[in-house]
Amino acid sequence: MTTNKTFVDKLIQKADELELQRKADDLIEAATKLAHDTVGKAGALAHDNLDKVEGFLDKAAAKVDEQTEGKYKDKVAKAREQASKTVAKLADQRPEAKTAAPAAEATETPAADAWDHATDGGSVGSDGDSTPAS
Numbered sequence: 001m002t003t004n005k006t007f008v009d010k011l012i013q014k015a016d017e018l019e020l021q022r023k024a025d026d027l028i029e030a031a032t033k034l035a036h037d038t039v040g041k042a043g044a045l046a047h048d049n050l051d052k053v054e055g056f057l058d059k060a061a062a063k064v065d066e067q068t069e070g071k072y073k074d075k076v077a078k079a080r081e082q083a084s085k086t087v088a089k090l091a092d093q094r095p096e097a098k099t100a101a102p103a104a105e106a107t108e109t110p111a112a113d114a115w116d117h118a119t120d121g122g123s124v125g126s127d128g129d130s131t132p133a134s
Helices: 007-017 020-048 050-067 073-091 095-099 110-120
Strands: 122-124 130-132
Touching (some): 007 020, 020 050, 050 073
Antiparallel strands (some): 122 130
């Protein structure tokens, strides 16, 4: 083997000297933690403001129905329901929800319950009976 190092060999040696792989791994770990924490905070905000979000979704759906004279009522209802499910899914990403996940799986999501209250004036309780909205 020759004593002359190629340019690539010199780059690899310098990267090793500067510990670039370790630093890149540390950066990835920090970015992952930050993203996880951000999703958790967004989930907590969604959970804490679920009533406001549901109210906004109701108003937005009603406004679209009004503007389109009900022509797309079914599509608006589907979009509104999907938005509600998405907000509930985000709310489930909060740190507190992850520790209580097994109990939460057996019940409806808060967003689904709020949708039931908004659309038919009641929700289905854990025993399957309808209960009036309060």
